[in-house]
Amino acid sequence: MRTQSDSSTTGTSNSSPEQTLRAGGKWFKKFWRSPTGQPSDNGPSTTDGHQSPTEEERPVVTPTFEECLEGQYLFEATQQLIKREKHLFGEITEADALKAHEEAVKKLAADYEALEKRLEQTVQQSLSLSCEEEVFALISAVKAIKLEEEQDLGRQRCQTPPAWRPKKWKEHHDKVLHELVYSRLENPSSPTGDQVNQSSIQADIQSMGKQLKEDMEWVVDVVKNCYPPEMDICNFYARQYHQTFSARLKKIADFVLDDKDCSFLLRWVKEFYPGILEKPELASNINTEALGNLLPDELLKPLEEQYLSKQQSDLMIYIGRVLDEAKKEWDQGKEPTRYDGCYSSPVAYDVIQLINGMVTSAHITVRDRHKAQEITSNLTDFMQRYKEFHEDIIKQNKPHSKAFIKANLSCVEKFRDFFEKHDLFPENVRENCLQVLTEMKQSAHTYLLTPVHKILKPHYKKVGTSDWLKKNTFEKLLNSTEDQLQELQGSTQSCHQELIGRLQQEMTVEYVQRLLKGEVKLKDKDHQLKAYETVQENAERLHELFARMGSKQDWLKEILTKIAEVLKLQDIPAIQMQIVSLGSAYPDLSEKHVSALLKLKTNISKADRKIVKTTLSDTLKESRADPGTRKFFSKVEVR
Numbered sequence: 023m024r025t026q027s028d029s030s031t032t033g034t035s036n037s038s039p040e041q042t043l044r045a046g047g048k049w050f051k052k053f054w055r056s057p058t059g060q061p062s063d064n065g066p067s068t069t070d071g072h073q074s075p076t077e078e079e080r081p082v083v084t085p086t087f088e089e090c091l092e093g094q095y096l097f098e099a100t101q102q103l104i105k106r107e108k109h110l111f112g113e114i115t116e117a118d119a120l121k122a123h124e125e126a127v128k129k130l131a132a133d134y135e136a137l138e139k140r141l142e143q144t145v146q147q148s149l150s151l152s153c154e155e156e157v158f159a160l161i162s163a164v165k166a167i168k169l170e171e172e173q174d175l176g177r178q179r180c181q182t183p184p185a186w187r188p189k190k191w192k193e194h195h196d197k198v199l200h201e202l203v204y205s206r207l208e209n210p211s212s213p214t215g216d217q218v219n220q221s222s223i224q225a226d227i228q229s230m231g232k233q234l235k236e237d238m239e240w241v242v243d244v245v246k247n248c249y250p251p252e253m254d255i256c257n258f259y260a261r262q263y264h265q266t267f268s269a270r271l272k273k274i275a276d277f278v279l280d281d282k283d284c285s286f287l288l289r290w291v292k293e294f295y296p297g298i299l300e301k302p303e304l305a306s307n308i309n310t311e312a313l314g315n316l317l318p319d320e321l322l323k324p325l326e327e328q329y330l331s332k333q334q335s336d337l338m339i340y341i342g343r344v345l346d347e348a349k350k351e352w353d354q355g356k357e358p359t360r361y362d363g364c365y366s367s368p369v370a371y372d373v374i375q376l377i378n379g380m381v382t383s384a385h386i387t388v389r390d391r392h393k394a395q396e397i398t399s400n401l402t403d404f405m406q407r408y409k410e411f412h413e414d415i416i417k418q419n420k421p422h423s424k425a426f427i428k429a430n431l432s433c434v435e436k437f438r439d440f441f442e443k444h445d446l447f448p449e450n451v452r453e454n455c456l457q458v459l460t461e462m463k464q465s466a467h468t469y470l471l472t473p474v475h476k477i478l479k480p481h482y483k484k485v486g487t488s489d490w491l492k493k494n495t496f497e498k499l500l501n502s503t504e505d506q507l508q509e510l511q512g513s514t515q516s517c518h519q520e521l522i523g524r525l526q527q528e529m530t531v532e533y534v535q536r537l538l539k540g541e542v543k544l545k546d547k548d549h550q551l552k553a554y555e556t557v558q559e560n561a562e563r564l565h566e567l568f569a570r571m572g573s574k575q576d577w578l579k580e581i582l583t584k585i586a587e588v589l590k591l592q593d594i595p596a597i598q599m600q601i602v603s604l605g606s607a608y609p610d611l612s613e614k615h616v617s618a619l620l621k622l623k624t625n626i627s628k629a630d631r632k633i634v635k636t637t638l639s640d641t642l643k644e645s646r647a648d649p650g651t652r653k654f655f656s657k658v659e660v661r
Contacts, residue, residue: 091140141166145198148245149237160248167191203262206233223274223283227290230270234263235298242307256307264313275321281332288325291316292389326388334397337380341404344372349411357422358429364514365425370433374440381446398447402454409458416469427466428513434459435517467524474506485536491552496560500567507571523575526568530578531657538618538660545624547592554590557582581654588619594630598637605638610656613639618660
């Protein structure tokens with residue numbers, strides 16, 4: 023089992039030759055002298071009780087080639103061989119020296135061969151260095167290889183270079199490392215416990231990926247410090263591992279994979295492997311962009327399509343189960359759970375969690391937002407099913423229907439917020455789902471408010487009649503409305519506000535519609551002033567009631583007060599200005615509405631009514647209504 027060497031080891035590549043050799047241990051102590059001639063150990067030593075020779079008397083001992091080889095001083099061994107080579111392949115002038123020369127050349131060739139084997143063994147141990155001496159040996163081997171490369175270049179310029187030149191040890195070094203990487207991915211470490219229940223393909227990919235990760239971390243932590251920067255060893259190893267891993271995965275991708283193996287392979291290619299390279303300690307040492315993709319597009323595309331198709335299918339199954347569970351609760355006659363007095367349904371929360379989780383996961387896996395969004399392409403079908411269930415609850419109108427609809431309103435709100443704020447869907451899916459949700463909300467409001475209007479209808483009939491001008495008439499309407507507002511509670515605060523806001527708007531529409539029917543005729547100024555005061559007071563009381571119950575529809579009060587002003591005014595120019603103000607604020611005000619309103623004031627002539635209506639018409643033609651302007655009068659029917 024390999025262990026990472028300590029800081030003193032990993033730093034030797036940046037140290038002086040003396041420091042580098044000093045890290046080598048016993049061989050340094052036996053042979054090395056510093057450039058100043060001082061021995062490596064400190065202080066005088068003794069032998070048999072006698073003082074050792076003085077520094078000047080101690081002989082300088084140079085290790086032999088064999089001793090350098092045995093002690094892993096491969097750089098020093100190379101220096102010796104190059105020195106011998108230069109001597110042997112210089113000019114030879116004496117004939118009697120030829121035989122000795124031939125023998126020396128053979129010996130030199132044999133020594134080179136022995137050194138090359140030792141260098142190869144040392145390089146092969148690069149990924150399993152287990153002690154300081156082995157790290158030192160690799161440092162020395164790398165220096166030797168560089169020195170031999172320089173010698174190759176020098177000998178190329180000689181007329182009669184040795185037969186072994188050029189040695190191309192750098193090229194051989196690269197080949198050895200390539201084979202080393204191949205063998206480690208071909209036979210990775212034993213599977214770990216997390217590979218239990220994995221298929222053979224998954225276990226194979228997992229083991230290779232784990233080996234790659236560990237080895238590249240080792241290269242950055244340890245091996246890098248044994249090489250000079252110009253050799254760029256981290257990127258060299260990264261290319262070897264990338265190419266080897268890619269070749270293995272291409273073979274796997276050629277198989278017809280089941281969905282689980284397809285997903286696992288794709289996640290390694292697009293998520294796990296890039297995640298390894300993006301780790302800070304690796305990213306700072308490796309040019310990841312230069313590596314490219316692990317798989318070519320022609321293999322990657324069908325994998326992505328299979329994966330996304332499975333994700334889409336799974337998503338629809340999972341969210342379908344959520345809806346089925348809600349239907350089961352409904353069929354059993356159970357009311358939804360209440361939290362803080364509000365009915366609650368898990369449908370929106372559970373479905374949103376599933377969509378968010380699966381689309382986010384798909385995005386991470388395929389690394390393409392638009393492709394990941396494809397898994398929600400059938401989401402409109404789910405929302406339609408949800409709407410059908412919602413409508414069925416309304417249609418059956420069982421005792422617990424209202425509770426379910428109030429719970430559904432909360433779900434509709436959560437879904438709407440989700441679709442509007444998250445970029446997880448194709449645009450057409452988003453629009454279609456939002457439309458379904460709008461329809462669900464409208465039907466829920468109608469279902470919950472229709473019984474309220476049925477109860478309030480007798481009170482509506484009083485508006486615009488002679489009884490309407492009596493205070494107690496509208497008081498009864500308010501009291502009855504307050505009772506019904508209590509019955510409408512049970513949805514979340516925001517949903518309840520929206521619901522009663524709609525009720526307030528519908529009641530205001532009903533009020534204006536009954537008023538414009540013209541059952542009461544305001545013959546003179548006094549009658550018109552009385553009507554003005556009544557409408558003003560009604561507007562104030564209605565607003566106060568709904569505001570107290572949580573409604574935020576303050577703008578509805580303004581409509582009634584503007585109508586009241588028209589009833590009070592006597593001068594045509596003043597009436598014109600008030601109608602223009604009303605029409606500017608609510609451009610859906612029509613001439614029919616104005617005509618009905620002015621007919622209540624019987625002292626206004628037909629010609630004057632025409633003048634006022636013309637003024638409104640001209641104003642609406644000149645102005646361009648903001649698309650966001652609230653609509654009110656288009657809901658008020660007049661004959």
